[in-house]
Amino acid sequence: MRFAVCMKNPERFSENSLQSEFEAALTAIRLVxxxxxxxDD
Structure with missing residues (x-):
């Protein structure tokens, strides 16, 4: 799915991908x- 989107619109895909990866990383960090x-408590 992601690959197909990437082939259609590489620039937009990379921007959206970076944004979502960043948000996912933040969420994981908050969870940890x-x-x-x-x-600790």
């Missing part, structure tokens, strides 16, 4: 931090 804080 919240788990760490919870286990």
């Amino acid at each position: 931090l919240s788990i760490a804080e919870y286990s």
Whole structure:
């Protein structure tokens, strides 16, 4: 699916991909931090 979109519009795909990857990373970091804080207590 992602590959097909990339072939149709590479520029837009790379921008959207970077944005979503960044948001996913932030979400993962927040999740890890919240788990760490919870286990510290």
